[in-house]
Amino acid sequence: MSQNMPNLTAVDPAIAKLIEQEADRQQTTLEMIASENHTSNAVMEAVGSCLTNKYCEGYPQKRYYSGCGFYDEVEQLAIDRACALFGCSFANVQPHSGASANLAVQFALLEPGDTFAAIELSEGGHLTHGSPVNISGKWLNPVTYKLVTDESDPNYGAIDMASVEEVVKQHKPKLIMCGYSAHPKTIDFAGFRAIADKYNCLLWADIAHIAGLCAGDAHPSPFPHCHVVTTTTHKTLRGPRGGLIMTNDEELAKKINKAVFPGTQGGPLMHVIAGKAVCFGEASKPEFKTYAAQVVKNGKALADALKAKGYKLAANGTENHLVLVDLRTVFPDLTGKEAALWLEKAGIITNMNTVPNETRSPFKTSGVRLGTPALTTRGLVESDIAEVAGLIDATLQSNGDEAKLADIRKQVADLAAKFPMAH
Ligand code: DSN
Numbered sequence: 170m171s172q173n174m175p176n177l178t179a180v181d182p183a184i185a186k187l188i189e190q191e192a193d194r195q196q197t198t199l200e201m202i203a204s205e206n207h208t209s210n211a212v213m214e215a216v217g218s219c220l221t222n223k224y225c226e227g228y229p230q231k232r233y234y235s236g237c238g239f240y241d242e243v244e245q246l247a248i249d250r251a252c253a254l255f256g257c258s259f260a261n262v263q264p265h266s267g268a269s270a271n272l273a274v275q276f277a278l279l280e281p282g283d284t285f286a287a288i289e290l291s292e293g294g295h296l297t298h299g300s301p302v303n304i305s306g307k308w309l310n311p312v313t314y315k316l317v318t319d320e321s322d323p324n325y326g327a328i329d330m331a332s333v334e335e336v337v338k339q340h341k342p343k344l345i346m347c348g349y350s351a352h353p354k355t356i357d358f359a360g361f362r363a364i365a366d367k368y369n370c371l372l373w374a375d376i377a378h379i380a381g382l383c384a385g386d387a388h389p390s391p392f393p394h395c396h397v398v399t400t401t402t403h404k405t406l407r408g409p410r411g412g413l414i415m416t417n418d419e420e421l422a423k424k425i426n427k428a429v430f431p432g433t434q435g436g437p438l439m440h441v442i443a444g445k446a447v448c449f450g451e452a453s454k455p456e457f458k459t460y461a462a463q464v465v466k467n468g469k470a471l472a473d474a475l476k477a478k479g480y481k482l483a484a485n486g487t488e489n490h491l492v493l494v495d496l497r498t499v500f501p502d503l504t505g506k507e508a509a510l511w512l513e514k515a516g517i518i519t520n521m522n523t524v525p526n527e528t529r530s531p532f533k534t535s536g537v538r539l540g541t542p543a544l545t546t547r548g549l550v551e552s553d554i555a556e557v558a559g560l561i562d563a564t565l566q567s568n569g570d571e572a573k574l575a576d577i578r579k580q581v582a583d584l585a586a587k588f589p590m591a592h
Contacts, residue, residue: 196590197582198516199557203491203540204350204378205518206407207547207590209451212444216409220440226430243443250449254384256392257415259422262445263429263437264412267377267401270429271297274397274414275305277421277428278344278371284310286336286370287346288328291523291531292316293483293493295350295375312340316525326484326525327354333361337368348375348391348399351522351538353468353487358394371396379489380413381405381542384452385461388489397421405464405490405542408448411441460545464490467541470551474558483525483536492539495524500565505534508565512537514574515564516581517557547588556584 178185220243226233229241244262251260264270279285287298296303299311315332317324337345347361358374365372374391380400382388391398398415402408416422451457472486475494483493496503505521512519524536541554560577567573
């Protein structure tokens with residue numbers, strides 16, 4: 170992969186060189202961070218366009234600056250495409266990120282000190298779902314439901330819906346959150362809605378990880394069950410880095426719009442919103458359904474291959490794009506941190522992650538989180554994924570031996586070379 174940047178090279182060769190090096194890193198390694206992907210050239214063109222130059226505070230037809238005509242059309246196209254793609258009536262495409270989207274929803278729907286139900290970060294949640302180090306945990310009152318931990322239960326590793334009801338009944342939260350950052354099971358949006366209705370709460374889904382699977386019909390849709398849905402646009406959805414908020418409720422939509430601007434953000438990133446519009450257009454094509462289905466097939470192939478090698482997986486496998494490996498059964502002394510480091514040396518890019526019943530700190534962890542969205546974009550299918558699982562196993566078996574890691578690095582580069590980037 171190379172990036173043609175004649176202007177940048179002339180003006181700032183240092184930055185141009187770093188971009189070139191990063192392009193090469195992406196081409197020659199295997200990207201297995203479950204929350205990352207390779208977006209299209211079309212999206213990158215939009216994000217790299219002159220639309221970065223303009224202030225457009227406000228919303229289409231209601232701006233505070235002159236000269237926004239084309240930007241109104243760009244933003245309206247993004248909104249209309251998001252609504253069509255996810256099957257909802259209102260979308261706010263301005264959040265700069267998933268965290269910004271979540272903050273805006275909390276600002277719109279909750280008051281300081283209000284109670285909401287979610288899951289702990291260590292059980293697959295996210296910082297913005299009530300972590301004590303995040304504003305959501307400092308200014309709001311999160312109460313947490315649990316995972317099914319009984320390994321003989323067929324729902325092992327799924328959300329324990331009985332614990333959701335229990336926590337809601339006991340604490341009477343204003344809102345229930347579902348949607349996770351490290352959860353390999355399908356989310357029962359209808360089940361959550363039944364609990365929300367019974368106890369008169371709002372239901373919010375953060376589908377950041379699975380948005381592309383929902384858009385591509387490889388995971389059930391959060392609509393019509395959820396009152397509000399947030400997501401990022403850059404994970405399985407394969408767009409530019411950014412956030413998105415959706416609802417079917419006009420009153421909630423008005424509150425959310427105010428909470429985004431002027432509540433928590435200033436000028437929208439119009440170049441990124443153009444990239445989101447391109448992404449929503451791409452994700453509405455039939456080939457995106459094929460992509461989403463393959464992401465899930467590759468997830469299963471990865472889980473099956475690792476299980477066959479004796480690895481313990483959270484939820485005993487996966488129903489989506491994400492595989493959470495608990496290293497403790499095969500390598501009791503190996504931390505997730507060290508494993509991710511060895512894998513990086515071998516050219517396999519992952520992240521350390523806490524696992525259910527974690528015994529180590531979040532800075533070390535006992536797990537590694539893997540994902541198939543980026544490899545699937547490059548064209549890998551199940552048989553290639555089985556080969557990747559073999560390379561992961563060989564890396565972990567190497568005990569960090571530099572010569573062995575260097576040898577695996579070559580094998581990784583050879584495999585990666587068979588799947589060139591589109592750009
Ligand atoms: N940091 C993201 C992830 O990796 O899951 C969530 O925002």
